[in-house]
Amino acid sequence: MEKEPVQYQLFRKIFSAERMVFRIGELSAMTGVSSRQLRYWEQKNYIQAMERGDEQAARSYRFREYARVMGIKYFQDQGYTLSASVKKINEYIDMANFVHVFVKEAIQTIEDYGDHIEIDLGWFDEATQQRLIAVQKDGKVTYKIIER
DNA sequence: ATTCTTACA
DNA sequence: TGTAAGTA
CATH class of the missing domain: 1.10.1660.10 (Multidrug-efflux Transporter Regulator; Chain: A; Domain 2)
Structure with a gap:
Protein backbone atom coordinates (compact mmCIF):
# COMPACT_ATOMS: atom_id res chain seq x y z
CA MET A 1 0.00 0.00 0.00
CA ILE A 107 -3.78 -3.49 9.90
CA GLN A 108 -0.99 -0.92 9.83
CA THR A 109 0.82 -1.66 6.57
CA ILE A 110 0.86 -4.36 3.93
CA GLU A 111 4.00 -5.21 2.00
CA ASP A 112 4.11 -7.50 -1.00
CA TYR A 113 7.37 -9.42 -1.37
CA GLY A 114 6.25 -11.40 -4.36
CA ASP A 115 6.46 -14.85 -2.82
CA HIS A 116 4.78 -13.74 0.38
CA ILE A 117 2.95 -10.82 1.97
CA GLU A 118 3.70 -9.26 5.34
CA ILE A 119 1.05 -7.45 7.31
CA ASP A 120 2.10 -5.22 10.19
CA LEU A 121 -0.42 -5.66 12.99
CA GLY A 122 1.11 -3.13 15.33
CA TRP A 123 2.77 -3.28 18.72
CA PHE A 124 2.85 -6.66 20.38
CA ASP A 125 4.06 -5.50 23.78
CA GLU A 126 3.19 -2.76 26.21
CA ALA A 127 6.70 -1.32 26.02
CA THR A 128 6.29 -0.93 22.25
CA GLN A 129 9.51 -2.78 21.48
CA GLN A 130 8.03 -5.68 19.55
CA ARG A 131 6.04 -5.59 16.36
CA LEU A 132 3.56 -8.35 15.45
CA ILE A 133 3.75 -9.33 11.80
CA ALA A 134 1.35 -11.65 9.99
CA VAL A 135 2.95 -13.50 7.10
CA GLN A 136 0.81 -14.92 4.35
CA LYS A 137 2.44 -17.47 2.09
CA ASP A 138 0.87 -20.16 -0.08
CA GLY A 139 -2.52 -19.40 1.39
CA LYS A 140 -1.32 -19.99 4.93
CA VAL A 141 -0.92 -17.33 7.61
CA THR A 142 1.80 -17.45 10.25
CA TYR A 143 3.06 -14.85 12.69
CA LYS A 144 6.41 -13.46 13.72
CA ILE A 145 7.63 -10.80 16.08
CA ILE A 146 10.16 -8.19 15.07
CA GLU A 147 12.28 -6.30 17.63
CA ARG A 148 12.82 -2.62 17.16
C1' DA B 1 -39.41 3.24 -21.48
C1' DT B 2 -39.66 3.48 -16.51
C1' DT B 3 -41.29 4.90 -12.10
C1' DC B 4 -44.74 6.99 -8.93
C1' DT B 5 -48.95 6.70 -5.89
C1' DT B 6 -53.40 4.96 -5.08
C1' DA B 7 -56.74 1.49 -4.95
C1' DC B 8 -58.77 -2.96 -5.50
C1' DA B 9 -58.45 -8.01 -5.92
C1' DT C 1 -48.40 -9.12 -3.12
C1' DG C 2 -49.83 -8.49 -8.00
C1' DT C 3 -51.82 -5.48 -11.09
C1' DA C 4 -54.42 -1.62 -13.32
C1' DA C 5 -54.90 3.24 -13.86
C1' DG C 6 -53.37 7.86 -14.91
C1' DT C 7 -49.04 10.66 -14.31
C1' DA C 8 -44.53 12.76 -14.51
Missing part, protein backbone atom coordinates in the same frame (compact mmCIF):
# COMPACT_ATOMS: atom_id res chain seq x y z
CA GLU A 2 2.73 2.44 0.95
CA LYS A 3 4.72 1.66 -2.15
CA GLU A 4 1.92 2.49 -4.60
CA PRO A 5 -0.23 5.20 -3.01
CA VAL A 6 -1.27 6.68 -6.34
CA GLN A 7 -2.46 3.39 -7.82
CA TYR A 8 -4.26 2.54 -4.62
CA GLN A 9 -6.23 5.78 -4.74
CA LEU A 10 -7.00 5.20 -8.39
CA PHE A 11 -8.26 1.73 -7.53
CA ARG A 12 -10.59 3.12 -4.88
CA LYS A 13 -11.83 5.77 -7.25
CA ILE A 14 -12.69 3.26 -9.96
CA PHE A 15 -14.14 0.53 -7.78
CA SER A 16 -15.86 2.58 -5.11
CA ALA A 17 -19.07 0.73 -4.26
CA GLU A 18 -20.64 4.08 -3.45
CA ARG A 19 -20.62 4.89 -7.13
CA MET A 20 -22.88 1.98 -7.93
CA VAL A 21 -26.42 3.28 -7.83
CA PHE A 22 -29.46 1.46 -9.18
CA ARG A 23 -33.07 2.30 -9.82
CA ILE A 24 -35.88 0.11 -8.64
CA GLY A 25 -36.24 -1.87 -11.85
CA GLU A 26 -32.56 -2.76 -11.90
CA LEU A 27 -32.47 -3.69 -8.23
CA SER A 28 -35.54 -5.84 -8.75
CA ALA A 29 -33.95 -7.68 -11.68
CA MET A 30 -30.69 -8.10 -9.75
CA THR A 31 -32.30 -9.52 -6.63
CA GLY A 32 -35.45 -11.23 -7.80
CA VAL A 33 -37.46 -9.09 -5.39
CA SER A 34 -40.38 -7.29 -7.04
CA SER A 35 -40.50 -3.51 -7.16
CA ARG A 36 -43.77 -3.74 -5.24
CA GLN A 37 -41.96 -5.56 -2.44
CA LEU A 38 -39.08 -3.10 -2.53
CA ARG A 39 -41.45 -0.18 -1.99
CA TYR A 40 -43.28 -2.07 0.74
CA TRP A 41 -40.04 -2.96 2.53
CA GLU A 42 -39.05 0.69 2.41
CA GLN A 43 -42.40 1.70 3.87
CA LYS A 44 -41.71 -0.77 6.68
CA ASN A 45 -38.25 0.80 7.13
CA TYR A 46 -36.56 -2.50 6.33
CA ILE A 47 -34.56 -0.95 3.49
CA GLN A 48 -33.74 2.61 2.51
CA ALA A 49 -33.57 4.31 -0.85
CA MET A 50 -31.37 7.37 -1.32
CA GLU A 51 -32.87 10.68 -0.28
CA ARG A 52 -35.40 12.00 -2.76
CA GLY A 53 -35.95 15.71 -3.14
CA ASP A 54 -39.28 15.18 -4.80
CA GLU A 55 -41.53 12.55 -3.27
CA GLN A 56 -42.61 11.59 -6.76
CA ALA A 57 -39.06 11.19 -8.00
CA ALA A 58 -37.66 7.79 -8.92
CA ARG A 59 -35.95 5.86 -6.13
CA SER A 60 -32.22 5.20 -6.22
CA TYR A 61 -30.44 2.53 -4.23
CA ARG A 62 -26.82 2.22 -3.15
CA PHE A 63 -24.81 -0.99 -3.26
CA ARG A 64 -25.37 -1.58 0.44
CA GLU A 65 -29.10 -1.80 -0.17
CA TYR A 66 -28.50 -4.38 -2.87
CA ALA A 67 -26.56 -6.43 -0.32
CA ARG A 68 -29.29 -5.95 2.29
CA VAL A 69 -32.06 -6.93 -0.12
CA MET A 70 -30.14 -10.04 -1.18
CA GLY A 71 -29.71 -10.94 2.47
CA ILE A 72 -33.36 -10.47 3.34
CA LYS A 73 -34.40 -12.52 0.33
CA TYR A 74 -31.95 -15.26 1.26
CA PHE A 75 -33.48 -15.73 4.70
CA GLN A 76 -36.97 -15.37 3.36
CA ASP A 77 -36.26 -18.17 0.87
CA GLN A 78 -34.94 -20.11 3.85
CA GLY A 79 -38.40 -19.94 5.33
CA TYR A 80 -38.11 -16.99 7.69
CA THR A 81 -40.80 -14.33 7.79
CA LEU A 82 -39.99 -10.87 6.47
CA SER A 83 -39.45 -9.33 9.90
CA ALA A 84 -37.37 -12.30 11.07
CA SER A 85 -35.26 -12.09 7.91
CA VAL A 86 -34.60 -8.42 8.59
CA LYS A 87 -33.44 -9.22 12.13
CA LYS A 88 -31.17 -11.94 10.76
CA ILE A 89 -29.58 -9.73 8.15
CA ASN A 90 -29.11 -6.93 10.66
CA GLU A 91 -27.07 -9.29 12.83
CA TYR A 92 -24.86 -10.17 9.88
CA ILE A 93 -24.45 -6.55 8.85
CA ASP A 94 -23.57 -5.53 12.41
CA MET A 95 -20.95 -8.28 12.51
CA ALA A 96 -19.61 -7.31 9.09
CA ASN A 97 -19.34 -3.69 10.19
CA PHE A 98 -17.52 -4.77 13.34
CA VAL A 99 -15.06 -6.88 11.35
CA HIS A 100 -14.53 -4.01 8.94
CA VAL A 101 -13.71 -1.58 11.73
CA PHE A 102 -11.52 -4.17 13.45
CA VAL A 103 -9.49 -4.98 10.35
CA LYS A 104 -9.17 -1.34 9.39
CA GLU A 105 -7.90 -0.54 12.87
CA ALA A 106 -5.65 -3.59 13.19
